[in-house]
Amino acid sequence: MDNLKQLIAADMLAVDQVIRARLHSEVPLVNQVGEYIINSGGKRLRPALVVLSALAFDYRGKHHHELAAVVEFIHTATLLHDDVVDESDLRRGRETANAMFGNAASVLVGDFLYSRAFQMMVDVGQMRVMQTLADATNTIAEGEVLQLLNCHDASVDVPNYMRVIHYKTAKLFEAAMRLGAILGNASPAEEEAAANYGMHLGTAFQLVDDVLDYSADEAQTGKHLGDDLAEGKPTLPLIYAMQKGTAEQAAIVREAIEQGDVNQFGAVLQVIRDTGALQFTREQAQREADAACAQIAQFADSNYKQSLLKLAHFAASRQF
Numbered sequence: 633m634d635n636l637k638q639l640i641a642a643d644m645l646a647v648d649q650v651i652r653a654r655l656h657s658e659v660p661l662v663n664q665v666g667e668y669i670i671n672s673g674g675k676r677l678r679p680a681l682v683v684l685s686a687l688a689f690d691y692r693g694k695h696h697h698e699l700a701a702v703v704e705f706i707h708t709a710t711l712l713h714d715d716v717v718d719e720s721d722l723r724r725g726r727e728t729a730n731a732m733f734g735n736a737a738s739v740l741v742g743d744f745l746y747s748r749a750f751q752m753m754v755d756v757g758q759m760r761v762m763q764t765l766a767d768a769t770n771t772i773a774e775g776e777v778l779q780l781l782n783c784h785d786a787s788v789d790v791p792n793y794m795r796v797i798h799y800k801t802a803k804l805f806e807a808a809m810r811l812g813a814i815l816g817n818a819s820p821a822e823e824e825a826a827a828n829y830g831m832h833l834g835t836a837f838q839l840v841d842d843v844l845d846y847s848a849d850e851a852q853t854g855k856h857l858g859d860d861l862a863e864g865k866p867t868l869p870l871i872y873a874m875q876k877g878t879a880e881q882a883a884i885v886r887e888a889i890e891q892g893d894v895n896q897f898g899a900v901l902q903v904i905r906d907t908g909a910l911q912f913t914r915e916q917a918q919r920e921a922d923a924a925c926a927q928i929a930q931f932a933d934s935n936y937k938q939s940l941l942k943l944a945h946f947a948a949s950r951q952f
Contacts, residue, residue, distance in 0.1 A: 633946060636680065636939045642897040643683045643697065644676060657744065661733070663842040665741040667728050677837075678808045679704045684943075685826050687810020688928075688936040695756050699811045702765065705749040705895060707804060710772060712742035717780065718863050760814050768807035775799025782870050784864035786886040790871055794835070802834030809833075825927045829940065832924035836947040839917035842867040842909050844952070846901055861900060864892040868916065869909040870900070914948070921948035 637644070655666045676869040682710045686696035714720070715728040716735045730738040746769070753765050776824040778796045782788045809830030813823040833896035846869055860867050866889050888896040904910060921944040931937050 633675075633943075636684075636943060639935055639939055640680060640683050640687070643687070645701040646694075646697045647676070647679050647683065647704070650697050651704060654701060654705075654748060657807070657899040659736060662741055662744050665712075665729050665733050665737055666708075666745065668732060669712060669741075672706075672726055674707075675736050676704065678707050681805060681808035681830060681833075682812050684936050684940055685809045686815045687812075688931060688934055688940065689813055689816020689818045690828075691812070691816040693815065696812060696815055697761065698752055698756055698817070699761065700808075700916050702749045702752045703804065703808050703811070705752075706765070706769060706772075706778065707744045709742040709745040709749070710804075711778075712738045713776070717776070718859075720859070728906075739946070751896035758814065761811060764807050764810050764814065768803050771799050771803045775801070775803065779865070782866060784892060786866060786874065788866040789864055790868065793866065793868060793871060797838045798831065798834050801838040802831045805834030805837070807829035822931070824929070829924045829927040829944075832920045832927065833944055833947055836917040836924065836944065837921065838914050839868060840948060840950055842869055843913050844916070846904055847910055858894045858897040860894055861888055862894040863899055866887055868913045869904050873900075873904050873907045873909040876909070877903050881906065917948040921945055 653672060655663070655670060657663055657666070682700040682703055683696055693763040712729055716730045716738050720728050721731040728738075733741075749765070753762050775796055775798075779800055782792065782796060806827045810823060813826040818826065842860070845857065847865065848855075856862075859875070859894050861870075870885050870889060874885050877885070884896065884899050886904055887893070888900045918921070924944040928937060928940055
């Protein structure tokens, strides 16, 4: 990650400048909430993908900075809305915006960020860009609804859960890579390969998040262990544990999901460990990372391609 940051440091500084300029509003609360969430210590991974993808295709303009900021605004809007829906009070080690400013302010500033993102993408003036981002935001919204429907449902199977990941999380990774390829005038095959890389990368990233909810250092991740369980989310470690555990073990996990009972976290964690569910989920994340790398194997060699390859392996092996 340090090498990646150094490689695109100048570009990401330019992206930050765009973010700060376009975040401005004449309404003080918009500025206050927007600044709070934008400065909350995120990895800026999705905007970095726009930059890396564009530069991998030898793009020489400035629109990749604008579109990277657009992607960050869309991601930030989803975080604001997610935390309200999930009633979360901690993200990245800080109070969530809804805990600080209230649910109404968080939802409305999220709406502002969505609409500002669409203003910015129109300024770029490419129909393919607008189509990509319009499709992505619509799919992400569908993913949010699917996740809501799955909450407290212990019958959710692996294909159903993977669909949520692809819609809710991986779609924006896919769009970020596709945007860079569009700007770089990639061939249709190259554009599709870049997008597929993003989809697999985003999937690996989310699967590791699922693992970290049951194994991470809270000080590193900035979130409470067991948050997913408290929200009744049937993530892959839980699904696998129910499939591979004894009837008694499956009943423990099933009841915890249905009740959202974080008091059962210790018992559920023991079942997860006994069934090897975290190792299985890590292995699935590594398969996604390998698939991501395979998608871009034929791209012209460059420092940007190498960073994308390393990023895929980081996504699957990270501990925070």
